[in-house]
Amino acid sequence: MGLVNLKANEIIHKKGDTVETIEIVVKGKVCVTIDGESITVEVGGILGAAEHPGKKYAFTYTSMEESAVYSYPYSSQDDLYKVVSSNPKISPILAAQTIKIIVSSIDKYNDDYDKICAEIEQIKKDAQEYPVMAISVGQEVEHFPEIENVNPPEKVSALSEWQEKFYRTMASKEDLLKKYCYGLSADIANGMILYSIQALSFNAACRLELAEYYENMTKQVAKFKSTMQLVRAKANDMKRNGTEGQATDIDIKDALxxxxxxxxxxxxxxxxxxxxxxxxxxxxxxxxxxxxxxxxxxxxxxxxxxxxxxxxxxxxxxxxxxxxxxxxxxxxxxxxxxxxxxxxxxxxxxxxxxxxxxxxxxxxxxxxxxxxxxxxxxxxxxxxxxxxxxxxxxxxxxxxxxxxxxxxxxxxxxxxxxxxxxxxxxxxxxxxxxxxxxxxxxxDSENVVRPLDTAYVDYKKIHDFYDYIRSVDYSVFCRGGLYSNVEINVPQVLLNEDVTPIMILMPNMGSRAAVWQEIEGKKRNTPARLIISIFNTETLDDILIKLCGEFRWEMCKTEQGVHWNDVTDPSLTSMYCDYLQFYKKNHSLSTDMKEKLKTQLQKFNNNYKNVFVSDYISYIKFEANASPRLNKIAREILFTFCPFSKELREKMADNPQYGELIKKFTAHNAGLARPLTNIMKRLQNEGIEIPDELKTQYEFFKK
Incomplete structure (x- = not known):
């Protein structure tokens, strides 16, 4: 009990909870809701005055902004008088707010009644249109006898005509009454509050009765409304498909x-x-x-x-x-x-x-x-x-x-x-x-931070990126394999098979992409499965370059198995782990480089994969454009296992950072290609058709 501070949208009491307290709003605004319909209570309003102590709350009370209420125990109607009489200084405000709440409650009852009558009228109209509309969309016509007995509810006035006029006039003269009536005596204000609370309780009972009627009526017509909704949706689709209207003509209603x-x-x-x-x-x-x-x-x-x-x-x-x-x-x-x-x-x-x-x-x-x-x-x-x-x-x-x-x-x-x-x-x-x-x-529109047409990811954008990344890191989607054919005396040839991943567009507006799995089952020549939001809130190329870095790491771990971090079996992951683990003892790195690497490791919580991905992004975006960002060791490992395409290597042949690396790569590549070239020459001389696998591998070496 006492002062309770509330955050915005904080529930004070929920429908169905037991009524044990009553509150006075001393700061902010509170929303009083039943079945989605609400009224607003401001400073000086009494919360729970229309409820019955010991019973269940009929309404839900929620703060609309940062607010505060003063809470009192509420075990009987007598407690209402104690609450009111214990606040003589603010009794004029309490009286004025209570009158205002009554008027809002009356208006809300009338609005709800009119909405229900309008809905019933629409149901009757839909019932007449339904058979023809159902046939037009190819749906079997059903019979709904339950809607024939749906009629508007009886309008019950909690207050007589003179009482309603009395309260409306009092609300319109609020300032005068606070100064010349309520302010004269706390007893006058208290009497008006308690008298008004009775009227508020009567009107609340009418609102509850109307809400109960609407709930029962909704259940009664639910099947027909749902069926009609679906029929109308299909009919509207047929109309839209039959016209060449603009996007502004699209009018979707009641989609849920x-x-x-x-x-x-x-x-x-x-x-x-x-x-x-x-x-x-x-x-x-x-x-x-x-x-x-x-x-x-x-x-x-x-x-x-x-x-x-x-x-x-x-x-x-x-x-x-x-x-x-x-x-x-x-x-x-x-x-x-x-x-x-x-x-x-x-x-x-x-x-x-x-x-x-x-x-x-x-x-x-x-x-x-x-x-x-x-x-x-x-x-x-x-x-x-x-x-x-x-x-x-x-x-x-x-x-x-x-x-x-x-x-x-x-x-x-x-x-x-x-x-x-x-x-x-x-x-x-x-x-x-x-x-x-x-x-x-x-x-949800609140998550839309970029225009949808700009954020939208389609297959063309993904394929354009695949073309771009291969123009830089040509072997990004390649994985190792073996080919043998004893019939033509080809015992065993190592292959580098390019397998384009599957990109799955997830139904949301988000900022991330991820490698869901790098292969299917245990087959290494199956496509990876990547996911990305169908509406991307970030720069698409940046997201996908990072994704390719993650794929490089995960694919290497899969291919290497338990030896993925074993430096005696050189691979992208093992060499990078060794480099990051022992960088302090590496004499090829300057003191400044070691400090930068230390900061980088701290930034990524010593996660070697994330450090590699960060370097891979720099490698693709900057190093490939002759803008150095990496240290000598990181550059060498990346170029060894993620070499640039032939076109880029030719452009960078005179680059002091890459000249020696390119020469070394060219010599190594020629050594790997030589046995394959000899096999292909032999097959040609023997008049045997060269298998497509060998042709593809030969083209790979040329890249």
């Missing part, structure tokens, strides 16, 4: 209901998701660091993926998926108000003009999940670095599933999909978002 109706997921998950999005949308400080906001953001993700999975499965067999649903599957869009009008229009245009990558190497997460469900791709690894089959064996070993269940799940497309949604979609979405503590999976 369309998505939820289409998904037809578990009833509890659907209801929870609808309520949490409503609450999330109505919370202005939803991204602040308060415990309430953190909990709210976590709740948004609880049922999101259940809805996503259900909508995804239905879309597979639907030739006419509503635009709202496709925007949900591709971008995480759930609500036009949450996304903002202009962003909604942009998302619609991007969804409608989306073209898949002809090479199939860049795809939305929705397209990727279709490949996993269709058994065209194996599910990705989970957070414990287990692939799907290893994860199943772990479950079988722990006794969670039987041998028969494991065998059945191996080829079950639904189980594979669930595994991929739980791991790649849920975890990858959070990772690519870039701010884990602020993460929500739904598209």
């Amino acid at each position: 209901n369309t998505i939820l109706q289409y998904a037809d997921a578990d009833e509890k998950a659907t209801a929870n998701f609808r309520e949490i999005i409503k609450e999330f949308k109505a919370t202005p400080g939803r991204y602040d660091s308060s415990d309430e906001s953190r909990a709210l953001r976590r709740k948004v993700a609880q049922d999101y993926y259940t809805i996503y999975t259900s909508a995804f499965l239905r879309s597979l067999s639907d030739p006419m998926v509503p635009s709202e649903v496709m925007m949900f599957l591709m971008f995480g869009f759930v609500d036009e108000e949450l996304a903002g009008l202009e962003n909604t229009r942009q998302l619609y245009v991007l969804m409608k003009t989306y073209k898949p990558d002809p090479e199939g190497l860049v795809m939305t997460c929705y397209e990727w999940l279709k490949k996993v469900y269709g058994m065209q791709r194996e599910p990705s690894r989970n957070e414990f670095d287990e692939d799907y089959f290893t994860a199943l064996r772990t479950l079988k070993t722990s006794g969670d599933i039987s041998e028969a269940q494991m065998e059945e799940m191996k080829m079950d497309p639904l189980e594979r999909l669930k595994f991929e949604v739980k791991n790649l979609l849920a975890l990858g979405n959070r990772m690519s978002f870039g701010r884990p503590s602020m993460y929500v999976p739904v598209f």
Whole structure:
């Protein structure tokens, strides 16, 4: 009890809690809400005056800004008089605020009643249009007898006409009454407060009755409204597709209901998701660091993926998926108000003009999940670095599933999909978002920090970057392999196979990209799986150069296995680890260089991989443009294992930092190419066609 300081958007009392206290607002503003409808209480307002002590709160009380309330025990109606009479100095303010709250409550009741009547009128109108509209979109017409009995509620006035006029006039003369009436005596002000609280209680009861009616009515018409929503969405899509209107003509309404109706997921998950999005949308400080906001953001993700999975499965067999649903599957869009009008229009245009990558190497997460469900791709690894089959064996070993269940799940497309949604979609979405503590999976205008058309990542941008990175680090996506063919007497040839990774565009606006897995299973010639937000908030080239550095490191570790940091088996990772571990004893580094390296290690918490990635970025962006950034040792290791392309080497042949390195590389490369050249000459002389693998390797050496 006593003074309670509140942060913005902090809940004071929640609907359903037990009424034990009553508060006076002494600073800021408080929102009093029931079923999404609210009134504002300012300084001097009494919170909980319309509630019943010992019962459950009918309303939710939330601070709208930094506020403060003075709390008193509230065990009986007599406590109200004690609270009022114990504050004689501010009784005029309390009286004026109580009158103002009554008027706001009356206005809110009238507004709510009018909205309900308008909604019922729209339902009746929709019921007449529904059969024709359903047929027009190729949907079977259903019968909904329950909507025939839906009628407007009886309007109950808590106050008589003269009482309402009395309170409205009192509110309009607030300044005069505080000076010439309430200020004359605390007893006058207290009497007005207690008399007004009775009227407030009567009106609150009417609002609760109206809210109960609306809740029951909503349940009664829910099936029809959902069906009509989906039919209208498909009809609107047909209209949009049949016209050549501008983006400004796009008018998407009530998208959340369309998505939820289409998904037809578990009833509890659907209801929870609808309520949490409503609450999330109505919370202005939803991204602040308060415990309430953190909990709210976590709740948004609880049922999101259940809805996503259900909508995804239905879309597979639907030739006419509503635009709202496709925007949900591709971008995480759930609500036009949450996304903002202009962003909604942009998302619609991007969804409608989306073209898949002809090479199939860049795809939305929705397209990727279709490949996993269709058994065209194996599910990705989970957070414990287990692939799907290893994860199943772990479950079988722990006794969670039987041998028969494991065998059945191996080829079950639904189980594979669930595994991929739980791991790649849920975890990858959070990772690519870039701010884990602020993460929500739904598209929100508050996260839009760059214009969508600028931030949008499509397959052309990714392929353009691949061309660029290969023009600098030509072997970035290469991995080692072996070729042998005893029929033509080719015993064993080392290959460098260029395997372009798969880039999966995650449905969010984020700032990160990540190497999800560098190979598929144990096959080293399979493409890596990289993830990036479909809307990138950073400079795309910088993000992708960093990603290539991470891929270089992880791929080397995979190829080297347990010897990845063993300097007796030279590799990118082992040489870099040795360089960073023993830099203090390295006589090739000056004192200044050692100090810089020490600072760099501290910056990255002695994480050798992150130090390498930082150097790799400098190597690609600056060193390749003849702008030195690296020390001699780092430059030599990077050039040895990530050599520049032939064109760049020729340009840098006279560069004092790279001249000797290039000569050494050229000689080494010629030595590796010589046995292959001899084999190809022999095959030519014998009239045997040279295998494509050898031709490709020969072209690689020429680079």
